[in-house]
Amino acid sequence: MSTSSGLPEAMSQRLGTLEEEFVEHERMLSDAQVIADPNRLRQVSQRYSKLEPVVQVARRYRERAGDAGAARELLSGAQGDDRAMAEAELASAELELEELESALRDLLLPPDPYDGKGVILEIRGAEGGEEANLFARDLYEMYVAYAERHRWKLETLARSGSDLGGFNEVTFIVHGVDAWAHLKFEGGPHRVQRVPATESQGRVHTSSATVLVLPEADEVDVRIDDRDLDIDVYRSSGPGGQSVNTTDSAVRITHRPTGTVVAMQDERSQLQNRMRAMQVLRARLFELAERERATEMSVQRRSQVGGGGRSEKIRTYNYKDNRVTDHRIGLTLYRLTDILAGDLDQVVEPLRLDERSQLLTVADAGS
Numbered sequence: 001m002s003t004s005s006g007l008p009e010a011m012s013q014r015l016g017t018l019e020e021e022f023v024e025h026e027r028m029l030s031d032a033q034v035i036a037d038p039n040r041l042r043q044v045s046q047r048y049s050k051l052e053p054v055v056q057v058a059r060r061y062r063e064r065a066g067d068a069g070a071a072r073e074l075l076s077g078a079q080g081d082d083r084a085m086a087e088a089e090l091a092s093a094e095l096e097l098e099e100l101e102s103a104l105r106d107l108l109l110p111p112d113p114y115d116g117k118g119v120i121l122e123i124r125g126a127e128g129g130e131e132a133n134l135f136a137r138d139l140y141e142m143y144v145a146y147a148e149r150h151r152w153k154l155e156t157l158a159r160s161g162s163d164l165g166g167f168n169e170v171t172f173i174v175h176g177v178d179a180w181a182h183l184k185f186e187g188g189p190h191r192v193q194r195v196p197a198t199e200s201q202g203r204v205h206t207s208s209a210t211v212l213v214l215p216e217a218d219e220v221d222v223r224i225d226d227r228d229l230d231i232d233v234y235r236s237s238g239p240g241g242q243s244v245n246t247t248d249s250a251v252r253i254t255h256r257p258t259g260t261v262v263a264m265q266d267e268r269s270q271l272q273n274r275m276r277a278m279q280v281l282r283a284r285l286f287e288l289a290e291r292e293r294a295t296e297m298s299v300q301r302r303s304q305v306g307g308g309g310r311s312e313k314i315r316t317y318n319y320k321d322n323r324v325t326d327h328r329i330g331l332t333l334y335r336l337t338d339i340l341a342g343d344l345d346q347v348v349e350p351l352r353l354d355e356r357s358q359l360l361t362v363a364d365a366g367s
Contacts (some may be wrong), residue, residue, distance in 0.1 A: 006065055006097060007104070014108065015058045022051040054107045061100040068093035109359050112181065118216030119174045119183045120157075120283045125166060126189065128207025131196040133166030135317075136209040138340060139190060140170050143183075145342025152176030157276045158264050164197070171280060173216060180215060182344075185351045187213035189312070194319035204320060208313065216279070217286035224282065230254040233270055253277045260284050315347070329354045
């Protein structure tokens with residue numbers, strides 16, 4: 001059911017409630033008692049800032065709905081130039097109303113709780129031996145180029161090289177306001193179909209690498225009791241096991257309650273390796289807690305929190321046909337070279353649109 005404004009009744013009621021809250025927060029920002037309390041002032045200011053864009057669009061929608069109504073009244077008795085002007089005004093108002101309603105739907109969607117957080121990615125060679133490790137490196141280089149395109153800051157935390165120059169495993173963190181919104185879709189098995197460098201017969205092989213995507217967690221998100229940790233130090237080693245350091249700078253931390261193990265050895269300082277290991281450990285424990293919480297939710301919500309279902313391949317990269325297929329949305333692009341060079345938005349933007357469509361479906365069903 002729609003209201004006189006043209007919006008669905010549930011949406012109109014919700015907007016009315018939010019505008020009342022916005023007006024109240026606007027009043028509180030000039031309240032002497034609120035101003036005198038820094039914590040309270042910060043809370044009120046943050047909520048006011050979140051409400052402001054919704055209220056601004058809602059007010060503009062009401063304004064243009066009024067314009068459309070006035071134009072319809074004029075049309076009932078207008079002739080000649082006056083009628084043409086009224087028709088033009090009505091068409092303009094109705095077009096803007098469609099755009100404003102779409103904007104309101106987006107603004108009313110529940111925000112992703114991890115938006116704005118740093119993103120920790122772990123890539124590991126999976127099935128395919130050394131070819132899988134080489135593919136893991138290709139994926140890493142794709143994400144490095146992707147981060148550069150978006151001007152995100154990328155820092156490699158740890159890497160374990162393989163004999164032919166690939167990665168057994170590589171862990172890195174990406175910082176950027178919208179980094180999570182784009183990279184959260186990358187978690188899962190990535191499959192590659194190509195002729196391996198080690199293949200003398202020219203036969204196409206299928207290999208895979210796994211990508212784990214974690215939101216960066218701070219000490220407020222995850223509290224870790226030092227008494228639950230086993231911390232071992234040892235000498236760093238490179239491909240083949242050869243020692244690359246003469247001091248015990250590498251660190252391995254085991255979280256006994258969950259059995260989670262994190263090892264870091266890239267830094268020369270034991271303290272730096274320990275700090276990085278704790279950074280990754282917090283992210284893994286945070287993701288584990290979120291997954292456990294997700295099992296208590298609906299299937300729809302669980303798929304969102306769980307990160308895309310790592311039990312099934314999410315994407316295939318076929319070198320022979322220059323083809324990339326994302327299996328979650330049935331998207332196929334013949335732009336493999338460009339995508340591996342960092343033009344990953346060709347795949348990510350359709351995934352973001354699909355997520356928005358699903359969220360809108362859920363929101364409309366709830367209305």
